[in-house]
Amino acid sequence: MICKQCLKDLPETDFRPYVSRSKGIRTSTVGHNTICKKCESINCMVTRVWRQGAKNPKEQQLLDSAASYYKCLKEAGGDPLGAYARYILDKPEVHGVRSNIDKMLEEMALKVTPADKVIEGYKALAEEQLVDIPDVYQAKLEALREQSLGKDGKILTAYKPFYDKLVEKLDDYEDNYVWKKPVN
Numbered sequence: 001m002i003c004k005q006c007l008k009d010l011p012e013t014d015f016r017p018y019v020s021r022s023k024g025i026r027t028s029t030v031g032h033n034t035i036c037k038k039c040e041s042i043n044c045m046v047t048r049v050w051r052q053g054a055k056n057p058k059e060q061q062l063l064d065s066a067a068s069y070y071k072c073l074k075e076a077g078g079d080p081l082g083a084y085a086r087y088i089l090d091k092p093e094v095h096g097v098r099s100n101i102d103k104m105l106e107e108m109a110l111k112v113t114p115a116d117k118v119i120e121g122y123k124a125l126a127e128e129q130l131v132d133i134p135d136v137y138q139a140k141l142e143a144l145r146e147q148s149l150g151k152d153g154k155i156l157t158a159y160k161p162f163y164d165k166l167v168e169k170l171d172d173y174e175d176n177y178v179w180k181k182p183v184n
């Protein structure tokens with residue numbers, strides 16, 4: 001069995017049998033605890049010292065070491081239990097910071113993705129083989145331009161170089177394009 005806290009693979013005898021506390025089956029063993037006996041006793045002692053308050057440097061050292069130990073385990077993928085571990089790992093402000101970061105990441109992802117798509121559009125058009133009548137490409141450029149506008153109606157700085165380059169390329173193409181004579 002792997003201990004959920006210290007992540008060590010230990011024999012079943014290192015885990016305390018879990019006894020259901022529901023009525024009627026109080027005495028029946030329904031499995032084993034998810035953390036090993038050693039982790040349980042660490043958590044037990046640390047939580048007791050923390051609740052009573054460290055009374056000497058040694059106890060303070062125990063709390064400090066336990067705090068970094070719990071953080072290490074958590075980073076390694078462990079799930080330390082006990083009131084002190086919860087206090088160290090799940091401080092409300094830490095949660096707040098985390099969810100704010102998540103929100104900002106989502107926000108940035110939303111703003112970056114469409115921008116990338118527009119740039120991809122410019123790049124695709126820049127690489128396109130020009131064989132059709134110029135209007136086809138001018139229409140594509142116009143569609144991209146519409147997606148590139150900021151609130152002030154001007155092309156955003158991020159797209160300006162792509163746009164300018166294509167205007168030049170398409171104007172060149174148009175200037176040199178040999179129109180077929182209309183069939184009478």
Ligand SMILES: [Zn+2]
Nearest residue numbers: 003006036039
């Ligand atoms: Zn363990």
